[in-house]
Amino acid sequence: MRYESSARTDASGTPSTGTPSLARPTSRRRLLGVSGAALLTAACSATGRQPGGKASKQPDPKGSSAPTAEAPDGALGVNFNEDPSNLDFTEMKALSAKWVRGFVPMTDELDTLGAPQQRAVVKLLDASGNGFRTILSMKFPFQTHARPLPKVGSPEMETQLKRVDRVLAAVMGKTDILTIGNEPFLETMKDERDARLNVFYEYIAEHVIAYRKREFPQGCRTRLYMGALNHLDRKEERTQATERWVAFVNRKPEIEGLDIHPHVDSLQAAGQYVQYVVSRLDKGKKFLATEFSLVLLWQKHMHDPIPTAYAEKYKVPPNTRVWQVIGNAIKKPFPQERWDDFLTMSPWFAPNKDYLTRQVQMFRETGKLAVATYGAVQIESMQTGWGPDKMPWIINPLYANRTVREENGRVGKTTVWYDSFRALQDS
Template sequence: MRPTSRRWLLGVSGAALLTAACNPQGSKAASGEGSSQTHTQTNARSGSAPVGEAPDGALGVNFNEDPSDMEFAEVSALSAKWVRGFVPMTDDLDAHPPAQQQSIARLLDASGKDFRTILSLKFPFLTLGQSLPKVGSKEMATQLKRVDGVLDAVMGKMDILTIGNEPFLETGKDERDARLNVFYEHVAEHVIDYRRKKFPHGCRTRLYMGALNRLDTKEGRTPATERWVTFVNRKPELEGLDIHPHVDSLEAAGKYVQYVVSRLDKNKKFLATEFSLVQLWEQHMGDKIPAAYAEKYKVPPNTRVWQVIGNAIEKPFPQKRWDDFLAMSPWFAPHKDYLTQQMRMFRETGKLAVATYGVTQIKSMQTGWGAHKKPWILNPLYANRTVRKENGKVGRTTVWFDSFRALQDSH
């Protein structure tokens, strides 16, 4: 893997073309791999670092909040070793044990099957119409109690815990300033303190802050995002931060990468637990379908892209038809190597820990489908809701599936 160069960093916006088990209190720390055993164990005893081998340039799968359509056999068919999801930190955690939450339960199951796991804590204040809790308030105490419940269920069992999902999108616009930083920093300090007290001799679970959005725009680069990175850099207990580059081009993704790589300290890394060209797909939902596709499948030539996808949702296509639809679409076909190019960009920095890509088409992707529905449904590796099963095989987005497999083999 090539080290990051100043020339690469300056040009990265166009560079597209460029476990050890956790040792509970009183037990002996396990040694790490790929780093100095003495250094790892010394840091672990101080509570400043976990034990075990740190990830480096890995590519896994992401199910977000809904693992219902994800089968471990299908994950294994991709040669993936990492699985990621998030849990909403809502009042549902007050009513049901965290270990029974769908995302957490599936990740714990994955861990038991020797997959490596990432859990993100999602605080959906904007969706709930809530303001950020103030430190010392009853609302903050409620949030920290939920955090503790999740930590009791997952600390030492997950490989990575990410504090926050998309904080700058999940907080009211008028609070995306230092108030946001104060809340998430307080939660992070609480999680760090929990891990130090519960696992003084080292812990399998690594901690990240996540995830920064819209770093390809001026609006996404604010004093609050700068403070976010500064906080990560000054906390030795934090391994790094997460980014979610959902973009319209690889050049835009390069701006994300340049932002974090140029600011993170040399001993910090980044995750990319979500990434895609969904912003590009969205621009073309109103396009007419390709003439060749209309002729081959006897579809009215004035049919729009979003309508074809809607037809596939209503009555899943044969695999060949779905492949043809994408291959014949001039907005999709030129980007068939996107996954390969994006991972190359991430890995060439030398600072990627893990990236995870959408694994299945989940129910929310098709619910309320229409001309203005964001086309997340085009991203996943498995096209399980737009392609029918054939010979027992689940449908797939073939170009992503094949690229993903090749990227596992090449790393």
């Protein structure tokens, strides 16, 4: 995509003089491998992270309303996206998880139901009261509703600002991190994924910053991030708009960093995400990874025949396809052993059983990870309309609560992810 003009615009969309202040990579070093040790770039300078994701001792951004709580550094938590209905705090504590993340859609439901009644808001405030630290992302689903980005000063923008204010009134000072935007480039109409997107989100960010400064002049618990960038492993997605996104984060002291969602088909692709971000973020800025997975790899194998060993053990026709096994588990949840066998016997899954460990290590070894959150539970939307071409998000979560039957009061797991997650809390 081409920048609309060589002139830079401020958050209100008004041109200002000078050239765009785009953050340039501080290193062109390419990733030579995918282990945690392979992710070494000039931008990945040490930031004082302690083992196990303990809080950083770096100073907070200067100025009024600066965050008052300790800054997270290398933490690992859980994510429920929009649906917390199956999220159980006892199960989260069994994982030793201390962080919980979800998102709230900034839609007309906020005009009628209100922010305090939104499922994600209710769950995160409850989580906070139960000793968890929390992240809320504000999702603007313009693509889903086929609506253009509101222009600054328009009635549509005023509507958005009122919705933002409702959310801020409910969560500012109560959540630990507020992320402005969920997946802005995917949630904006394709022909508007340029400077117009930047202007909208920068304007929203300035509004949020001003709200926090006005309402919490002596300091506020809630830290601010911009999120989240997608498909950074694809050259065509690294645009002037993504460069401007990072540049805005760098020049705003009130914004502590940005979010990424590396849903990929390999660790190499995830490494490209990370290298892009850490080579551009200024010193003191960090990143979140509130969603990440190998779902694009799983997708490539949904039409594969099932493993012979699995077919023989469970007396399944050998021409059965992977997606059909998952569909059977959705209809009639498997015993834990059968779900584990299905995954570990599959040649597309078995070589990646250490994915979660390696991915989190990669994030942490940059020294710039604030918090990463991984899918906690299988939510209803993962199984609705299941078929051969459905995105197999259902393989990702730590708890396999919809494909594994509950036994002796214990909820089903995706055992390899569950065990890796727990081990990472102590590493």
